[in-house]
Amino acid sequence: MAVPVLDSAGKLLARYDVLISDVWGVVHDGVWALPPACEALTRYREQGGAVVLLSNAPSPSEQVADLLDKKRVPREAWDRLITSGDVTRALIAESHHRKIFHIGWQSDRAVFDHADVELVFEDEADLVVATELNDYRTEQPEQYRPLLERFAARGLPFICGNPDLVVHVGHDLLPCAGSLALIYEELGGSVAYAGKPYRPAYDLALEAARSARGGHPVDPAKVLVIGDAVRTDLAGARLMGFDSLFIAGGIHRDETMRDGVLDPAGLEAVLAGSSVKPIAAMGALR
Missing domain, CATH: 3.40.50.1000 (HAD superfamily/HAD-like)
Incomplete structure (x- = not known):
């Protein structure tokens, strides 16, 4: 119908x-x-x-x-x-992990404000939080595969702070953090999605x-x-x-x-x- x-x-x-x-x-x-x-x-x-x-x-x-x-x-x-x-904040609190590797824009780091967490380098992290690509206007998700492979090999949990795959910015169709989460799941990693x-x-x-x-x-x-x-x-x-x-x-x-x-x-x-x-x-x- x-x-x-x-x-x-x-x-x-x-x-x-x-x-x-x-x-x-x-x-x-x-x-x-x-x-x-x-x-x-x-x-x-x-x-x-x-x-x-x-x-x-x-x-x-x-x-x-x-x-x-x-x-x-x-x-x-x-x-x-x-x-x-808002959902990302709640998931971080529930995770009980405190050393976070962040993928995303500097402005996205407001989600970590007032939280008992520390943003660290790759080797120190026990949790990955992706809010966006670092620069979604110039980068593609596949460029992150080597990094994600290393995290997946260590079994780190991954919070996807934007489950969308792509978004229109004016006439441009640009990738979102959901595209990174799909790669991480493909690699056998565990993903918690903060959103629709x-x-x-x-x-x-x-x-x-x-x-x-x-x-x-x-x-x-x-x-x-x-x-x-x-x-x-x-x-x-x-x-x-x-x-x-x-x-x-x-x-x-x-x-x-x-x-x-x-x-x-x-x-x-x-x-x-x-x-x-x-x-x-x-x-x-x-």
């Missing part, structure tokens, strides 16, 4: 109490906010709904909130924000939704996940038993969009290899 393609999401959104929305590819394009999406979320909140932004960004939520301000995403469009950085589509991220999102609703419980049947990635957003919704709305003009846009219009054949092809089926699809949230 074909997935319905919507021009406007208003009637669909009104059926739910809580929206758990992806950020990059739905609310902004990596450079600037997407005004129709922000307006849709703002109107939904004005009608009494709660919006939790759930991002695989590896930075803590307070840092990402400032970034959203700079990208001109209005605070009126969301109630709460949960990031992979894994349950710890959604547990935090539901806690945030309850808070936004004044402590009232959240009915899973009244939660809609909005996202642009089959592997993370749609799969996470399915894991949690939530409905999902697929935004085809995000990470899969080269496969699903033709001249700015959602191509049903492209949509079907993207979803064909997955057991995950959204209840509807749009080129962009509006």
Whole structure:
């Protein structure tokens, strides 16, 4: 059965109490906010709904909130924000490891602030945390294979601070830490994923939704996940038993969009290899 393609999401959104929305590819394009999406979320909140932004960004939520301000995403469009950085902090605390080798940008190191950990060189590490590639604009994941082979040979646990494989930055498609995690698993290493589509991220999102609703419980049947990635957003919704709305003009846009219009054949092809089926699809949230 074909997935319905919507021009406007208003009637669909009104059926739910809580929206758990992806950020990059739905609310902004990596450079600037997407005004129709922000307006849709703002109107939904004005009608009494709660919006939790759930991002695989590896930075803590307070840092990402400032970034959203700079990208001109209005605070009126969301109630709460949960990031992979928040989940990474929790996983590090649970691991009881204290000597960390970090792969990622210097700015990502905010996840280690106020934690009882030490960032060390390769030979001293007992835990690897990857938030990004060190420079995802110039590097490729395979360049890290020799390093990852050495860590896997030592049996070091690996926390992936951003399970996304790739992300659009404007018109560029660039690799994320999830691509390093796949290599590490291929090498026989153990990976803990801090973000979608894994349950710890959604547990935090539901806690945030309850808070936004004044402590009232959240009915899973009244939660809609909005996202642009089959592997993370749609799969996470399915894991949690939530409905999902697929935004085809995000990470899969080269496969699903033709001249700015959602191509049903492209949509079907993207979803064909997955057991995950959204209840509807749009080129962009509006």
